Amino acid sequence: MSIAALAPAEPGISGPISMAIDVHAVSHRFSLTGSQLPVIETLDLSIAPGDFVALLGPSGCGKSTLLRLIAGLERPTSGSILADGRPITRPDPSRGLVFQDPTLFPWASVWKYVATGLEARGRLREEHERVDSALALVGLEAFADAYPHQLSGGMAQRASLARALVNDPALLLLDEPLGKLDSLTRLTLQAELVGLWQRNGFTALLVTHDVEEALLLSSRVIVLSDRPAHIKAEFRFDKPYPRHRDDPDLVTLRRSILATLGLPT
Amino acid sequence: MGGSTGLFAAITGGVAVLFVILSPIVPRLGGTRDLLLHYGPWFVAVGVWLALWELTTAKFGWLPKPFFSPPHGLLNVYVTDGQRLLICIGYTLRLWTLGFLSGILAGYAIGVALGWSKRFSYWGMPFLKLIGPVPATAWIPCTFYFFPTTFGASVFIVALASGIPVAILTASGVSSVNRTFYDVGRILGADNWYLIRRVAIPASTPHVFVGLFMALYYSFAVLVVAEMLGAKYGLGWYIQFQTAYSGYANVYAALIIMAILCAGLIPLLFVVRDRLLSWQEGFI
Numbered sequence: 092m093s094i095a096a097l098a099p100a101e102p103g104i105s106g107p108i109s110m111a112i113d114v115h116a117v118s119h120r121f122s123l124t125g126s127q128l129p130v131i132e133t134l135d136l137s138i139a140p141g142d143f144v145a146l147l148g149p150s151g152c153g154k155s156t157l158l159r160l161i162a163g164l165e166r167p168t169s170g171s172i173l174a175d176g177r178p179i180t181r182p183d184p185s186r187g188l189v190f191q192d193p194t195l196f197p198w199a200s201v202w203k204y205v206a207t208g209l210e211a212r213g214r215l216r217e218e219h220e221r222v223d224s225a226l227a228l229v230g231l232e233a234f235a236d237a238y239p240h241q242l243s244g245g246m247a248q249r250a251s252l253a254r255a256l257v258n259d260p261a262l263l264l265l266d267e268p269l270g271k272l273d274s275l276t277r278l279t280l281q282a283e284l285v286g287l288w289q290r291n292g293f294t295a296l297l298v299t300h301d302v303e304e305a306l307l308l309s310s311r312v313i314v315l316s317d318r319p320a321h322i323k324a325e326f327r328f329d330k331p332y333p334r335h336r337d338d339p340d341l342v343t344l345r346r347s348i349l350a351t352l353g354l355p356t
Numbered sequence: 357m358g359g360s361t362g363l364f365a366a367i368t369g370g371v372a373v374l375f376v377i378l379s380p381i382v383p384r385l386g387g388t389r390d391l392l393l394h395y396g397p398w399f400v401a402v403g404v405w406l407a408l409w410e411l412t413t414a415k416f417g418w419l420p421k422p423f424f425s426p427p428h429g430l431l432n433v434y435v436t437d438g439q440r441l442l443i444c445i446g447y448t449l450r451l452w453t454l455g456f457l458s459g460i461l462a463g464y465a466i467g468v469a470l471g472w473s474k475r476f477s478y479w480g481m482p483f484l485k486l487i488g489p490v491p492a493t494a495w496i497p498c499t500f501y502f503f504p505t506t507f508g509a510s511v512f513i514v515a516l517a518s519g520i521p522v523a524i525l526t527a528s529g530v531s532s533v534n535r536t537f538y539d540v541g542r543i544l545g546a547d548n549w550y551l552i553r554r555v556a557i558p559a560s561t562p563h564v565f566v567g568l569f570m571a572l573y574y575s576f577a578v579l580v581v582a583e584m585l586g587a588k589y590g591l592g593w594y595i596q597f598q599t600a601y602s603g604y605a606n607v608y609a610a611l612i613i614m615a616i617l618c619a620g621l622i623p624l625l626f627v628v629r630d631r632l633l634s635w636q637e638g639f640i
């Protein structure tokens with residue numbers, strides 16, 4: 092695997108390696124026919140550059156919505172979101188997003204799909220080997236020419252991950268990226284994700300429903316309330332990697348997080 | 357009109373002899389055997405059809421002349437008027453090619469614009485919906501005014517008939533593209549131009565092909581009308597000319613050629629579609 096090729100390109104070309112995010116008093120509501128659905132309620136959140144933050148919360152509380160707001164795909168109803176101090180007004184290749192459902196292009200081979208980010212910015216010719224590295228990283232080299240309907244659900248999700256990584260984002264937004272994977276691939280990819288984050292130094296914001304995954308990967312877990320989402324609890328911990336699931340500190344943390352989520356420990 | 361009776365008898369007799377010879381050796385033929393066996397029922401059906409046709413027309417006269425013509429009457433048209441029919445085919449193909457290609461290209465471009473741009477669709481869609489159902493003949497007066505040559509007017513009529521279904525289906529295809537595909541593109545730094553070329557266009561291709569198949573049929577259906585506009589040759593012109601002089605056998609003969617041309621182009625379009633849409637599930 093030539094993961095090294097996915098390291099940030101020369102400094103100055105690819106911009107900042109990591110990114111600070113400031114979510115300031117953000118509220119968001121959707122208009123359904125005739126009524127308003129408040130999804131996020133005055134949420135404040137600061138993420139330091141290079142942090143790995145995990146976001147937990149009940150289903151339908153607004154986690155994906157928050158990621159879409161930070162990505163710039165939508166504008167919050169009120170409040171502001173800053174990336175390195177500048178307001179986010181639209182999507183930018185420096186902020187990568189892995190969607191909850193793998194949204195591959197049915198008409199594009201895996202290689203073409205992963206290359207989209209480079210092609211859209213006119214960089215494919217110079218940096219096409221980044222596509223191969225990204226595919227190698229997620230273990231899809233052999234399926235470079237496959238079409239989406241020929242992939243399993245987990246392979247599709249890995250292709251989505253490669254697609255986001257190829258742009259060398261300073262912020263990686265991950266919406267339950269490993270949710271559909273078998274436990275073995277999941278463990279491998281968790282380790283890869285940490286390795287990638289350590290090497291490249293980007294900021295990571297991971298939505299997950301798996302408390303253990305949050306504890307293995309991040310150094311800060313944020314628990315959101317039921318809809319409309321606000322921050323219900325926050326856990327910070329500093330543990331070296333690789334971490335072990337049986338680590339007594341993590342086991343204790345897991346109990347208290349599950350308790351905040353209102354689940355049996 | 358009975359001039360080709362002998363020739364027709366010779367051909368059908370020859371084919372009959374061929375099948376008689378084939379029947380004992382078919383089981384021993386390799387690849388062609390399956391092909392022959394597959395189309396076997398059709399060979400029988402065609403034979404029965406020709407027999408019924410001869411009986412009802414030439415033998416008993418149930419279907420009277422000149423409105424109906426026996427098979428050997430049609431054959432006679434090809435024998436005696438073949439030269440002129442060939443020229444007509446050439447002229448018709450030229451008209452059809454120019455009209456169809458310009459029509460689908462314009463229709464495609466308009467369809468993409470209608471499907472992509474809300475403003476374009478606001479102003480353009482009502483026009484398309486109004487123009488769509490208007491029969492091609494209705495355009496003849498104003499095309500005569502706008503086009504310097506009658507050939508130009510004919511091309512326009514064919515182009516219009518092929519362009520409208522392509523425009524409508526392309527527009528509906530582009531506007532129904534899954535929004536998250538655009539989100540993926542935008543996240544990766546794609547501009548609108550990239551999204552149109554690399555997302556909207558490939559995603560809508562299956563719709564476009566439905567429009568193309570419709571365009572193929574409509575363009576053939578409108579050929580006769582298009583060649584009313586003072587053409588000197590062409591299958592449509594030939595059909596009108598012969599209808600006026602009650603040469604119904606000639607009309608049928610030309611209609612058969614048209615049907616064969618259209619039917620021959622459909623597999624071609626299928627080949628193009630299968631190449632472009634090989635990514636679709638169930639295609640590979």
Ligand SMILES: Nc1ncnc2c1ncn2[C@@H]1O[C@H](COP(=O)(O)OP(=O)(O)OP(=O)(O)O)[C@@H](O)[C@H]1O
Nearest residue numbers: 121122128130149150151152153154155156157191
């Ligand atoms: N485009 C939209 N229009 C209207 N309502 C929406 C839209 N997107 C999301 N919602 C609503 O917002 C709420 C939060 O949705 P969101 O997808 O952010 O939840 P989530 O926390 O990601 O849930 P899950 O864990 O199940 O993925 C849901 O009630 C959903 O119905």
Ligand SMILES: [Mg+2]
Nearest residue numbers: 154155191266
């Ligand atoms: Mg979600």
